[in-house]
Amino acid sequence: MNTLIKIDLRTLRKNPYYGYREFVPGATRTSFTATELPKFFKDGINCIITEIKADPIQYFGEIIDQKLVVRCINEKPKCVSLSISREVIEVTSNNQPEYFFKYLPTKIKCEECHNSFLHTELKSDSYFDGDDDIWSNEICPICGEWHCCHIKYESVEDALKRKKVKL
Numbered sequence: 001m002n003t004l005i006k007i008d009l010r011t012l013r014k015n016p017y018y019g020y021r022e023f024v025p026g027a028t029r030t031s032f033t034a035t036e037l038p039k040f041f042k043d044g045i046n047c048i049i050t051e052i053k054a055d056p057i058q059y060f061g062e063i064i065d066q067k068l069v070v071r072c073i074n075e076k077p078k079c080v081s082l083s084i085s086r087e088v089i090e091v092t093s094n095n096q097p098e099y100f101f102k103y104l105p106t107k108i109k110c111e112e113c114h115n116s117f118l119h120t121e122l123k124s125d126s127y128f129d130g131d132d133d134i135w136s137n138e139i140c141p142i143c144g145e146w147h148c149c150h151i152k153y154e155s156v157e158d159a160l161k162r163k164k165v166k167l
């Protein structure tokens with residue numbers, strides 16, 4: 001028979017930072033428009049020309065080498081105008097748990113030595129048998145039986161249902 005380890009409803013609360021969205025600065029992009037391309041603009045090397053319009057002729061593109069940006073700032077070629085923009089990246093922190101909670105200390109009985117103790121006293125251990133990691137979180141603290149009981153931890157979903165009923 002499985003003993004259910006229930007979540008302590010008083011400790012169950014939503015993590016305020018779960019799914020929290022924030023915006024962080026990303027890469028800087030420098031695009032240019034030019035009515036005439038200076039010789040030091042080398043397509044595919046320090047810039048990428050994305051469009052050329054005729055009548056009047058106009059070049060559009062992106063600078064891929066920061067040295068070219070510096071050179072433009074220093075030499076200020078009249079035929080080129082730069083536009084520097086920064087990407088904004090949205091970050092959602094879903095690597096955090098959605099809920100915080102603790103389990104109620106629950107009395108369980110070892111099926112081997114029949115002693116009673118709280119589930120928080122269970123020991124855990126693991127070893128490598130050559131192929132797999134063998135592990136147990138159900139080791140009796142008294143006799144050391146590897147799987148001393150059958151317990152089931154309540155899911156957050158079930159606890160939330162109970163909490164709703166209580167309210």
Ligand SMILES: [Zn+2]
Binds near residue numbers: 113115142143
């Ligand atoms: Zn035992």
